[in-house]
Amino acid sequence: MGAETHYLNAMEALDEGDRERAKAEAKKATSIDAEHYEAWSIYIEACLPPAGVQPTMAEAAQALSAVKRVVAGDPSRMDMWMRGGRLLADELGMLHDALHWWQRCREHAPDEVMPVVEMASILADMGEYAQAQQRLQSILNDNMDVGITQYRKITGLLQLVQTAATQQEQDIFKPYEKHHDGWVAIRHKMRKPPLSESVIFLVTAVPLLLILVVLLGRYSAPTWSAICLNTLVIMIVILVCMRNAKRWFQLLNRPAFNLLRAMNFEAATGYTVMEEDIRTSVLYMYIMQRKPKAWQERTLKIIDKGTPLPKNWRMRLPDFSSHLVEGEKELYTFGEQLDAYEEE
Known part of the structure; x- marks a missing residue:
């Protein structure tokens, strides 16, 4: 055929x-x-x-x-x-x-x-x-x-x-900086999972809304204009709390984002930069469980191999202006990390 x-x-x-x-x-x-x-x-x-x-x-x-x-x-x-x-x-x-x-x-x-x-x-x-x-x-x-x-x-x-x-x-x-202050922040927060944005919103908005509803019900007149005004005030408070929740989500969970960057760094480079206590922490496991299956398998192989980051390591960024150069282009040659799985 x-x-x-x-x-x-x-x-x-x-x-x-x-x-x-x-x-x-x-x-x-x-x-x-x-x-x-x-x-x-x-x-x-x-x-x-x-x-x-x-x-x-x-x-x-x-x-x-x-x-x-x-x-x-x-x-x-x-x-x-x-x-x-x-x-x-x-x-x-x-x-x-x-x-x-x-x-x-x-x-x-x-x-x-x-x-x-x-x-x-x-x-x-x-x-x-x-x-x-x-x-x-x-x-x-x-x-x-x-x-x-x-x-x-x-x-x-x-x-x-x-x-x-x-x-x-x-x-x-920067995960490749061993003594960066970000590692200290990770250690302080690694025993708990990150706070969700919805939890932060509920914690901040619910008490304010309860107080607001009580005050508005006590001091506002039972007229349509008052009801409309009260509704508008409540909506404004909700919008402000939602905006604050997004901002606080980033601030409170910065150690989690730092750890995520460190995990991505290990997956990207094939080198290990984390101590064992961080790798077995609640926060690490929380993030790992939410990663794709292939990412998890590859990361576990990197951990098992345990190759530390070389002291002379430098990030290999591409030439971002190479598209301006005319001539024949050759496809980038990737590392050997996946060769055993690629069918010839």
């Missing part, structure tokens, strides 16, 4: 929910015709579980390997760039590799806003607020076309990085 026949069989199997047969048929199609990118797309879908089910590390790695083959042969496939970026950053936690991935995407599609937004989001998560702000500012400087949804995300990110940029450099938590 030819590649097209195997491809059609793979499509049929995938529609029937038989992902193993779809994967096998798609693999046969790509073995016959390595440039059958639609078959590669079916293979990627078959490697990953159905919607709503988190992939394992092996499944994510196999899908990522196929995605890299597709974008290497057809760099115009923005859907594959998006799929690869999501697998790298969200599922596997390889944030540094995801940055290089999106910069390579921008080299092939310099007018696309999505790679810039994704890089800015990753940089903000890493605490590189100045770099994130530069990426977002480049969207405005280059007068790039932005959709409504993207505009909202860009605006939110820009507000975040501008607020964070006002902090002193030493106040921004």
Whole structure:
């Protein structure tokens, strides 16, 4: 049978929910015709579980390997760039590799806003607020076309990085700095899970609303105008409390966000930077349980390996201006952390 026949069989199997047969048929199609990118797309879908089910590390790695083959042969496939970026950053936690991935995407599609937004989001998560702000500012400087949804995300990110940029450099938590004050804050809060925004809102709003209702009921006249005024006052109090709850959520849970950044750092670099007491704390377990399955599996392998951060370690950021250089582009070569799981 030819590649097209195997491809059609793979499509049929995938529609029937038989992902193993779809994967096998798609693999046969790509073995016959390595440039059958639609078959590669079916293979990627078959490697990953159905919607709503988190992939394992092996499944994510196999899908990522196929995605890299597709974008290497057809760099115009923005859907594959998006799929690869999501697998790298969200599922596997390889944030540094995801940055290089999106910069390579921008080299092939310099007018696309999505790679810039994704890089800015990753940089903000890493605490590189100045770099994130530069990426977002480049969207405005280059007068790039932005959709409504993207505009909202860009605006939110820009507000975040501008607020964070006002902090002193030493106040921004850097997991690779062993004696940073952020580690002290983590140790103080690591025995409890973080406070949710709804709890903070209830704790602050309910007492105020009870007092307000009692006072308004006692001193206001039973007229329609008074009822409308009372309702307006209550709504204003609720809105103010909601706004304060968001602000206090960030302040009170800063140690949790610092620990999350440290966990992401370990997943991104493959090196360990945390002490054992932090790793076995309630806060660490709380965050770990809410991470994707592939991320958890990969992090556990990093912990088991236990390679400490080298003293001469430097963050390997991509060349953010490489999309301005003309010439042949080569796909970024990733590390060997997933090679054992990627099918050749």
